[in-house]
Amino acid sequence: MKRVLPYILSCILLVYLIIVLTFVATKLGEVTCRGVRIAVKNTDVNMFVDEEDIMKAIKKGYGDITNKSIMAVNKDSLERILVKNPMIKSAQVYYSLDGYIHVSIKQREPVLRVMTGEGYYVDSDGKVMPLSSKFTSRVVVATGDISKKYACEKLAPFVMSLRDDSFLDAYIEQLIVRSNEDIVMIPKVGDFRIILGKVENSRERLDKLILFLKNGIAKKGWNHYKEVNLKFDNQVVCVRK
Incomplete structure (x- = not known):
């Protein structure tokens, strides 16, 4: 029984995560985009890109996303678009249930x-x-x-x-x-x-x-x-x- 218990707990945790992720994905599909929140890291050292550059890249790829479904912007696709900028080392994009798309940018050093x-x-x-x-x-x-x-x-x-x-x-x-x-x-x-x-x-x-x-x-x-x-x-x- 002691050997089986960890396996049972792992299965329960996996099922729970699937349910939670499905619930969040369903809710996000109903959320309207209220805007984009952008954070550019290490700006105290370098200022190669700013919020205006990021918004231009988003609009070029997706147009005006305000008041559209937040899921209309594909996170992985947007990250790939952003790192095409030679001044950007990495980009992370995620949604929040309050209707904002969050973009975190790390500049190249x-x-x-x-x-x-x-x-x-x-x-x-x-x-x-x-x-x-x-x-x-x-x-x-x-x-x-x-x-x-x-x-x-x-x-x-x-x-x-x-x-x-x-x-x-x-x-x-x-x-x-x-x-x-x-x-x-x-x-x-x-x-x-x-x-x-x-x-x-x-x-x-x-x-x-x-x-x-x-x-x-x-x-x-x-x-x-x-x-x-x-x-x-x-x-x-x-x-x-």
């Missing part, structure tokens, strides 16, 4: 802006996203000899490693990529360039840079050098102005 050709962003998933005429994200800028493959597979992960370090995240403003894939970093403070080298296995060189900035350059002054080279083992090579 750029970590790098590449300024070659027409320019583009690379997001936190390592995917290319276009620049926006509505909003400019404050992220590290990269220039130079940059392919999209290199930007997505190597440069973006490197920038994300900089973001994980609060000091470097606040300090590095721009990356210049040379034809041999060596990286030159431009800081926000100090009139000099930092020669990093390749992005692979760069953690030790970055730690060396942090020590130099905190303990070395402060004694000489931020504008004493024109170049700081991290490519040599166990030392920082500086070129005076």
